[in-house]
Amino acid sequence: LRDLLVAVVLTVSPSAIYNNPITLHLKVIVVFIQHISDAAAAPGFNQAIACMTTAVGVGHIVAARSGPAVTPSILAMLATWGTLSIATCVASKELGSATVLWTGMNHLILAGILHWSDPSAVKWMQSPPDNSIRLEWSII
Numbered sequence: 179l180r181d182l183l184v185a186v187v188l189t190v191s192p193s194a195i196y197n198n199p200i201t202l203h204l205k206v207i208v209v210f211i212q213h214i215s216d217a218a219a220a221p222g223f224n225q226a227i228a229c230m231t232t233a234v235g236v237g238h239i240v241a242a243r244s245g246p247a248v249t250p251s252i253l254a255m256l257a258t259w260g261t262l263s264i265a266t267c268v269a270s271k272e273l274g275s276a277t278v279l280w281t282g283m284n285h286l287i288l289a290g291i292l293h294w295s296d297p298s299a300v301k302w303m304q305s306p307p308d309n310s311i312r313l314e315w316s317i318i
Contacts, residue, residue, distance in 0.1 A: 179235065179239070180235070181231050181232070181234050181235025181238060182231075182232060182235040182236070182239075184228075184231050184235075185228045185229070185231040185232040185235060186228075188224055188225075188227055188228035188231065189224075189225065189228045192217035192221075192224040193217040193218070195217070195277065196214060196215050196216070196217040196277050197214060197217070198280075200280055201214055201275075201276035201277050201279075201280050202214065202276070204276040204279055204280055205276040208267075208276070208279060213275055213276075214275055214276045214277065215275045215276075215277045215278070234255070238252060246296065249292065249296050249298075252292065253289055253292050253293060256285045256286070256288050256289035256292065257285070257286065257289040259281070259282070259285040260281075260282045260283070260284070260285030260286030260287075260288075260289060261282070261286070262282070263278050263279065263281050263282025263285065264279065264282035264283070264286070266278055266282075267279045267282065
C-alpha cells in the first residue's frame with residue numbers, strides 16, 4: 179500500500195516527495211549529495227515514475243496474498259531497488275539526489291524488515307528447494 183500512496187502523491191503533488199523534510203535533511207548531512215531533484219523539471223517523468231510505482235505496489239499486494247513462496251522475490255526486488263538507488267548516489271553526483279538516496283534507504287529498510295520477519299527467504303534464494311522446477315535447454 180505504501181507504493182500506491184507514493185504513486186498518488188507523485189501524481190497530485192510530486193514536490194511533496196522531492197522536497198519533504200527527510201530529503202532536505204539528507205542533502206545537508208550527506209556529503210556526496212549535491213542537489214534535490216526538481217519536481218517541476220519533468221512532469222512526464224514524474225507521471226512515469228508514478229505508473230511504475232503503482233505497478234510495483236499492485237505487485238506487492240498480489241504477492242502478499244499469494245503466500246510465503248513469493249517472499250524471496252519481494253525481498254530481491256526491494257534489496258535491488260535500494261542497492262541500485264544508493265549506488266547511483268555514490269557513483270554519480272549528477273544522477274544522485276536526496277530523493278534517490280531516500281528511496282534507496284527506504285527500500286533497504288523494508289528489505290531488512292522482511293528478512294528479519296522471514297530469514298528463510300534469503301536461504302531460499304541461495305539454494306532453491308528440491309521441489310523447484312528446473313529448466314533444461316537442449317539443441318534440437
